[in-house]
Amino acid sequence: MGLGPRTWFLGRLDAFLTEEQRRSPPDVLGRYRLLVGATLFLLGMCLVLALSAPLFERDRLARGGLGLGLSSAFALALGLLRWRGSLRAASLVVCGLLVGGYMAATFVMPRPAVASHAAVMLIPALSVYLLGARTGLIITALFSLNAGVLLPLYQSGFGTREPLFARSGVWVGGLLDTLILLLGWGLSALFRSARDEASATVSESERRLSALLESTEDPVCSLDLEGRVVTANSAARRLAVGTFGKELRLGEPLELLSTPAQREGWRAQLAHVLQGHPVRAEGTLPRGEGALVLELSMHPIPGPDGRPMGVTVFGRDITGRKAAEAQLSELHRGLMEVSRRAGMAEVATGVLHNVGNTLNSVNVSASLIAERLRGSRAPLVVRATDLLREHESNLAAFLADDSRGRQLPEYLSSASRHVVQEHETLLEELLALIRHVEHIRAVVGMQQEHARIGGLVEQVPVARLLEDALRLHASSFERSGIRIRREYAELPPVLLDRHKLLQIVVNLLNNARHALLESGREDKQLTLRMEQAGEWLRIAVADNGVGIAPEHLSRLFSHGFTTKKDGHGFGLHSSALAAGEMNGRLRCDSGGRGQGATFIIELPLRGQEARE
Secondary structure (H helix, E strand, C coil): CCCCHHHHHHHHHHCCCCHHHHCCCHHHHHHHHHHHHHHHHHHHHHHHHHHCHHHCCCCHHHHHHHHHHHHHHHHHHHHHHHHHCCHHHHHHHHHHHHHHHHHHHHHHCCCHHHHCCHHHHHHHHHHHHHHCHHHHHHHHHHHHHHHHHHHHHHHCHHHCCCCCCCCHHHHHHHHHHHHHHHHHHHHHHHHHHHHHHHHHHHHHHHHHHHHHHHCCCCCEEEECCCCEEEEECHHHHHHHHHHHCCCCCCCCEHHHHCCHHHHHHHHHHHHHHHCCCCEEEEEEEEECCEEEEEEEEEEEEECCCCCEEEEEEEEEECHHHHHHHHHHHHHHHHHHHHHHHHCCHHHHHHHHHHHHHHHHHHHHHHHHHHHHHHCCCHHHHHHHHHHHHHCHHHHHHHHHHCHHHHHHHHHHHHHHHHHHHHHHHHHHHHHHHHHHHHHHHHHHHHHHHHCCCCCCEEEECHHHHHHHHHHHCHHHHHHCCCEEEEEECCCCCEEEEHHHHHHHHHHHHHHHHHHHHHHCCCCCEEEEEEEEECCEEEEEEEECCCCCCHHHHCCCCCCCCCCCCCCCCCHHHHHHHHHHHCCCEEEEECCCCCCCEEEEEEEECCCCCCCC
């Protein structure tokens, strides 16, 4: 990844800082960098002054000596910064050298241009930024004394060569230089004050953001353009130590935590994010004897110009979710295999729905039993009997004279009634559990009876098949308050494919249940009718639910068409296809919205004979 000019320049400045200094807060690090940059700039100016001395006819030795002396002094200041590490001490040295150098130049090369040189504006700017407004004022005042007083005095020979105020222009120029320097200090102080206020606001925002990040158990960190860690919450640090055995250090590349084999992929993802594209990825990391599955969300941090200036990395431990998904996927594959082999996907759904509802009831009963047992008063009865044993030697006196003894008979009577009531309640719940388990056994047994290879045409008692379909929805019908009405004509077994017919009926019953629930009416009724109509077997599923709009009737059996919010649009389509494969048909009658609906299956009574 290529480095931009700014990043390259800051990297060169950071080379003069120690590792500890590079880990300073952003505002302190900025001052370190400014101090290094200013010192290097001044060192370069002094070297230019020393090397250019031979080009001048006058003051060659003075220029050269002053330039070499100051160059050495600034180089020592850089060494002091690395050795002592004190920002304030090094700043005082550099500002002092700057002021001292210009004051020395005043006496070595006494020209007004020296005092009013543009570079002297560095003095108030640097001193205020690095040392603060008060210290900066002292340094600026010292140099202003040099420009406004010492230089005019020196040029007049302190009154020996000419009167002190013989050159009024020099004094006026010195006064203007002093005012300009003080103005520079004032502007720098205002800038410093505004910057400090902004920094305080940013610091407060950072504290709030840090508190927010620390409140989550998910690892969160931010990176700069080089992939180095800028901020990280405690969860990210714990993850680094617990998973990689390394500390997450600010300023170090995050990729150092990964294995060499993972780094190439990490760099590619980071480069993609820095192009402005969010990345979501999953990775598996070793953790003890197992593995940690981590979901990473990486988003670019836009800068003022809209280009990314960093990256935020959000992690989430999804090990448990992945394990659950794997189990669910395995269960799903098993169910799909059963559905594929039996041709009974809708039946399997009905079985699972029915058993699931019953299991919910089992869970409620078991939870109630556990809650009753936890709150049982039986242990209190035991405590009461223990109290009687403690006073069995003087039981009569205890019951007559002791306040606890006098309350004990009434307490035992009350506790006994509660225990009896608890016994009756627990017995009712246990009987309910037995009924629920028996219902599950019956539904599973019925499903196993039908779960054979599809496509087989056999003699089927249709009334029994309809009852099996109703049994799949029995618990949901009962819980929803749906009354079932049966109208079965006496018919002999019919030659047909039981699995396809069961699939159709189960789907129609499920649709009728949804229509009745959506209607919200109290008198929910579903009618299941079986009759003979000439050479046809006619099965009707009628409900008094929401009904079907006339404009929908023509598209009702089209693939993908549904009027349910969570519908998929292939239940009725597949049912119509199944009826057609048995040389029958499926149709619907409805008086419109709110008028209920009747779905009618018509199959030939003489088995799989083709209709003309």
